[in-house]
Amino acid sequence: MYPFNYHRPGTLADAVKLAGADEAKIMAGGMTLLPTMKQRLAAPSDIVDLNGLGLSGITVASGKVTIGAMTRHADVAGSAELQKAIPALAELAGMIGDPMVRHRGTIGGSVANDDPAADYPSACLALGATIVTNTREMSAEDFFVGLFETALQPGEIITKIIFPVPEKANYQKFRNPASRYAIVGVFVAKFASGVRVAVTGAGSGGVFRQNDFEAALSKDFSAKAIEGIAQSADSLNSDIHADAAYRAHLIGVMARRAVEAAR
Amino acid sequence: MxxxxxxxxxxxxxxxxxxxxxxxxxxxxxxxxxxxxxxxxxxxxxxxxxxxxxxxxxxxxxxxxxxxxxxxxxxxxLAKGQDLHPMQAAFREHHGLQCGFCTPGMIMSAVDMVRRKGTDLDDKTIREELEGNICRCTGYHNIVKAIHYGAEAMGKAGTAAE
Incomplete structure (x- = not known):
């Protein structure tokens, strides 16, 4: 690691001020940032550690689940309230990394990092979540811009994420057998107003919605309804783990499994 | 500094x-x-x-x-003086190691697993929960066995809640 100045501010206002510095980086759980710094792929001048701010906790009220940005994956996975309201989201959190990583990594950090193979972005997009920062509220559509790229401005800090409670939902993840990251992950959410389907791990521009599946499932919420719908391999990733055609195939398989498992 | x-x-x-x-x-x-x-x-x-x-x-x-x-x-x-923690004792008893390099991490994970999942652990749970621990020698079989019996022993010894 290259040297840096470490800060653990006690208030959001101080954190915002410190994070505005030119080469500053915000650290939540640090489960991605620290390995990146150790490989010298990142060399921030200042680390602004958010662990002194609180910003954690889960509340369920009037059809919405609010999760503080610093809530650990293990606490999302283990929340009895969330397991009742949106079981798919709790299950997704329990599939991230391993138990030790889940004790430290946070939902805000994962969403802000926007790794194209991360799990949470698919839940945010499929559930139509609202990302709340110190200055504004954004829809997931507006928030996720591309690979590791979000609408966050320098010094802007996510404080919480608000998820509408669906009628039913499910997340299916096809893991890379070695890294356990999603080669393809599909989150399906059924609302009274229609069905939303978001895909992670596959898109060359990051997480995206599968509109053809959504239209068919909104009419008929069954695996059969999307059986004949082809997912194009254009703009999907090809790498040593899976080529675009295989990922396209997996999107259909994972989506059908998610529909069948939705509750 | x-x-x-x-x-x-x-x-x-x-x-x-x-x-x-x-x-x-x-x-x-x-x-x-x-x-x-x-x-x-x-x-x-x-x-x-x-x-x-x-x-x-x-x-x-x-x-x-x-x-x-x-x-x-x-x-x-983990140990209390000369007395091994029940999970350490189980790793010794069931030969849950070969070279021993991964063992400290395995045991710390195993004790945490008991804290979260209780003292009655089946093989599937143990294997899933060991996602973040890699062993290059054993093929995991005896590690899983050691954790199963170690968890049981922690329940009997009343150390599970510690």
């Missing part, structure tokens, strides 16, 4: 360290507690697993300064 105070295995320690110091470096190099190992240094192998405020974490991916004030338990903190 930053001042870091930790409670490690029941003893309070304060050291001035570079902000870059990882928790595992603090433990191994500053405190000479070399039971916590560095296998991969990339958050994958789990050899560096310790308990931070009672929860298992990978000490190669934590800044010491970021856990200032925390209570840390390492593999050296």
């Amino acid at each position: 930053a001042s870091v105070t930790l409670s490690v295995n029941g003893k309070s320690v304060t050291r001035d360290v570079d902000a870059r110091t990882l928790l595992v470096e603090f433990l191994r190099e500053h405190m000479r507690l070399t039971g916590t190992h560095v296998g991969c240094d990339t958050t994958q192998c789990g050899c560096c697993t310790v308990h931070v405020n009672g929860e298992a974490m990978k000490s190669c991916t934590l800044l010491a300064v970021a856990v200032d004030g925390a209570t840390i338990t390492t593999i050296e903190g």
